[in-house]
Amino acid sequence: MKLLLLLAMTLTLVSCGPRPHSEIRPQLFDGQRAVRHVEQLVGYGPRPSGSVALGYAATYISAQLQEFGLETREQVFRASTPRGVMQFRNIIGQTRGRGGPGQVIVLGAHYDTKMFEDFRFVGANDGGSAVGVLLEIARVAGNQPNLWLVFFDGEECMVEYGPQDGLWGSRFFVEDLKGKQQVDWIKAFVLLDMVGDARLHITIPRNSTPALAQRVFDAARDMGYRDYFGYFNGHITDDHTPFLEAGIPAVNLIDFEYGSAPGLNDYWHTPHDSLDKINPRSLAITGQTTLRLIALLQNSPPLR
Numbered sequence: 001m002k003l004l005l006l007l008a009m010t011l012t013l014v015s016c017g018p019r020p021h022s023e024i025r026p027q028l029f030d031g032q033r034a035v036r037h038v039e040q041l042v043g044y045g046p047r048p049s050g051s052v053a054l055g056y057a058a059t060y061i062s063a064q065l066q067e068f069g070l071e072t073r074e075q076v077f078r079a080s081t082p083r084g085v086m087q088f089r090n091i092i093g094q095t096r097g098r099g100g101p102g103q104v105i106v107l108g109a110h111y112d113t114k115m116f117e118d119f120r121f122v123g124a125n126d127g128g129s130a131v132g133v134l135l136e137i138a139r140v141a142g143n144q145p146n147l148w149l150v151f152f153d154g155e156e157c158m159v160e161y162g163p164q165d166g167l168w169g170s171r172f173f174v175e176d177l178k179g180k181q182q183v184d185w186i187k188a189f190v191l192l193d194m195v196g197d198a199r200l201h202i203t204i205p206r207n208s209t210p211a212l213a214q215r216v217f218d219a220a221r222d223m224g225y226r227d228y229f230g231y232f233n234g235h236i237t238d239d240h241t242p243f244l245e246a247g248i249p250a251v252n253l254i255d256f257e258y259g260s261a262p263g264l265n266d267y268w269h270t271p272h273d274s275l276d277k278i279n280p281r282s283l284a285i286t287g288q289t290t291l292r293l294i295a296l297l298q299n300s301p302p303l304r
């Protein structure tokens, strides 16, 4: 009898023993919480690079990341642009873990909005929605090791995308990785952009790493969301591009059919990109699929 009891206690101890890390639970992602982040950002008004409103957004993002227990740092840098020398500010939240080759999963979103002089552009979807999703992911997955959440400034170009215009934050981030010889630390880069439309259809551009795109489809299938994800019929220049150019597996989860009818993108970069278009379920579909993707990537061999 005594022996049996001892055995039972030993078994209990084994089952309660330390594990590498607790499992990700995508269902904990709450679309309403994500919407509230977007409301907060849109409340600051238009948020182009260099604006006071973008500074408020940066402070809000940093505070939220810290509340969820992530270590937060910033990259502040200057660059000459078609509008003269400007200052930019990336915000980075890091979970526990020391990094190392192939160890880190990076999620990204831009938090600036495109500057328009002839109308008030608040970028609820383009500049807001993906930030809301990333902050809610920080809450749910902040206990996971080696997860970096990066909020890019200066995604939007001022005149036309090129080596001297647009993607300021992501280009700086990748150059910084190169300087620190940490390019090979990044197992995968997952970019989220424009993910809040009620008629959600994530259109992964062809300039994404095929093996990583396949993992996205696998994750979406696991969550019962496979029908919301497909390929875009072409390339898209976005913050994942500098990562691809550096040889880092990268994918862009973007819904580039943001408009008044299926297949149209006529709300993009217009006054129609407003808070009323942001749908909690779309944020949840994107967020839960991304969380499932993180779990798949944690257990997968290198993608390159």
Ligand SMILES: [Zn+2]
Pocket: 114, 126, 156, 269
């Ligand atoms: Zn845009």
